[in-house]
Amino acid sequence: MSWIDLFRNKKRNTAVTAKERLQIVISHERTRQSQPDLITAMQAEILSIIAKYLGIPTDKIQEQVKVDVERRGEHSVLELNITLPESAHKALPKETAAEEA
Amino acid sequence: MAEVIVVTSGKGGVGKTTSSAALGTGLALKGYRTVVVDFDVGLRNLDLIMGCERRVVYDLVNVVKKEANLNQALIKDKRLEELYILPASQTRDKDALDIDGVARVIEELKAANFDYIICDSPAGIEKGALMALYFADRAIVVTNPEVSSVRDSDRILGILASKSKRAEEKLEPIREHLLVTRYSPTRVERGDMLALSDIEELLAIPLLGVIPESLAVLRASNSGIPVTFDQESDAGQAYLDAVDRFLGHKVPLRFVNTKKRTLLQRLFKAKEGAAA
Ligand SMILES: Nc1ncnc2c1ncn2[C@@H]1O[C@H](COP(=O)(O)OP(=O)(O)OP(=O)(O)O)[C@@H](O)[C@H]1O
Numbered sequence: 001m002s003w004i005d006l007f008r009n010k011k012r013n014t015a016v017t018a019k020e021r022l023q024i025v026i027s028h029e030r031t032r033q034s035q036p037d038l039i040t041a042m043q044a045e046i047l048s049i050i051a052k053y054l055g056i057p058t059d060k061i062q063e064q065v066k067v068d069v070e071r072r073g074e075h076s077v078l079e080l081n082i083t084l085p086e087s088a089h090k091a092l093p094k095e096t097a098a099e100e101a
Numbered sequence: 102m103a104e105v106i107v108v109t110s111g112k113g114g115v116g117k118t119t120s121s122a123a124l125g126t127g128l129a130l131k132g133y134r135t136v137v138v139d140f141d142v143g144l145r146n147l148d149l150i151m152g153c154e155r156r157v158v159y160d161l162v163n164v165v166k167k168e169a170n171l172n173q174a175l176i177k178d179k180r181l182e183e184l185y186i187l188p189a190s191q192t193r194d195k196d197a198l199d200i201d202g203v204a205r206v207i208e209e210l211k212a213a214n215f216d217y218i219i220c221d222s223p224a225g226i227e228k229g230a231l232m233a234l235y236f237a238d239r240a241i242v243v244t245n246p247e248v249s250s251v252r253d254s255d256r257i258l259g260i261l262a263s264k265s266k267r268a269e270e271k272l273e274p275i276r277e278h279l280l281v282t283r284y285s286p287t288r289v290e291r292g293d294m295l296a297l298s299d300i301e302e303l304l305a306i307p308l309l310g311v312i313p314e315s316l317a318v319l320r321a322s323n324s325g326i327p328v329t330f331d332q333e334s335d336a337g338q339a340y341l342d343a344v345d346r347f348l349g350h351k352v353p354l355r356f357v358n359t360k361k362r363t364l365l366q367r368l369f370k371a372k373e374g375a376a377a
């Protein structure tokens with residue numbers, strides 16, 4: 001499918017796409033508004049645990065660990081993206097480091 | 102008892118000022134003593150749309166800062182006995198407003214026996230917009246059938262429910278009304294534009310009216326005559342219908358469907374298309 005087909009798709013007209021996208025983003029923003037601190041608190045706590053076990057200084061943690069919450073349809077997906085620093089590799093027992101690779 | 106109405110949207114350029122002028126005019130046409138207040142400090146436009154730009158001497162900021170009294174700043178409409186405008190300042194910015202000052206102006210307007218005090222909000226969700234909605238009893242959320250406008254309207258609904266005086270003091274919540282503007286049934290039919298039913302479903306607040314995309318709005322602003330005066334026009338009639346609904350009357354929706362063409366017209370249309 002060429003990029004031009006993305007706009008020409010007759011069966012799924014753009015108004016339908018617009019509505020579906022809005023349903024997702026609005027419901028996400030509404031839940032975030034009603035519980036604004038829950039996710040942020042959880043993110044902060046996850047970060048501090050990772051920092052503790054991997055020995056990453058707290059001021060560096062934001063660079064190496066990304067915690068994202070994403071809405072996929074009906075579900076919220078919590079995504080962890082960790083770049084292990086050299087020092088952390090050494091600190092970990094051999095087997096765990098191998099599993100990580 | 103006066104009611105304070107905010108016309109708001111979050112997103113810019115969706116038709117707040119056009120709607121404030123048109124609904125204010127409609128209410129005054131029905132005999133209600135109405136004032137339209139321009140909260141867009143620094144970017145005043147209501148005066149142009151209502152055709153009183155050459156009569157502005159004092160403005161909202163002057164009254165808030167006690168540099169002028171309310172009567173000096175209020176401009177009486179030349180066409181309608183019951184219609185007034187309180188213009189915004191063009192030279193200052195939104196920080197020139199403070200909540201106590203605005204509270205005093207609203208109280209003075211109530212004391213001046215207005216039935217309706219319409220606050221034309223600036224775009225955004227910052228200070229100016231918050232000032233415009235803070236004292237509202239009812240909110241008219243102006244929305245275009247377009248993704249960013251719908252999302253911003255939802256955001257503004259959240260703010261109405263949390264940052265207004267009624268919300269802070271845990272009074273009865275602001276009554277919300279949805280006003281869809283710049284609606285184009287042809288585009289909706291083609292599937293290129295969000296349908297009214299979609300917007301209603303997404304925002305889930307009662308519908309006040311649907312204003313079609315219309316040349317009459319442009320012409321009205323060109324000449325400084327609110328489109329409600331143009332009662333021949335689709336937009337003018339749609340705004341009057343919205344006013345009736347605002348006052349609690351049941352009025353059927355108009356201008357939301359494409360005109361069904363006859364077979365003959367469709368043939369002609371096809372020929373035109375082929376010739377073009
Ligand atoms: N129903 C309509 N049909 C056609 N044009 C319209 C319609 N409603 C509004 N417009 C046009 O859209 C533009 C923006 O309208 P308006 O100034 O009322 O929006 P606004 O929400 O007050 O903008 P701002 O956020 O800058 O204050 C104007 O050019 C106006 O003429």
Ligand SMILES: [Mg+2]
Pocket residue numbers: 117118119141146221222223
């Ligand atoms: Mg405006």
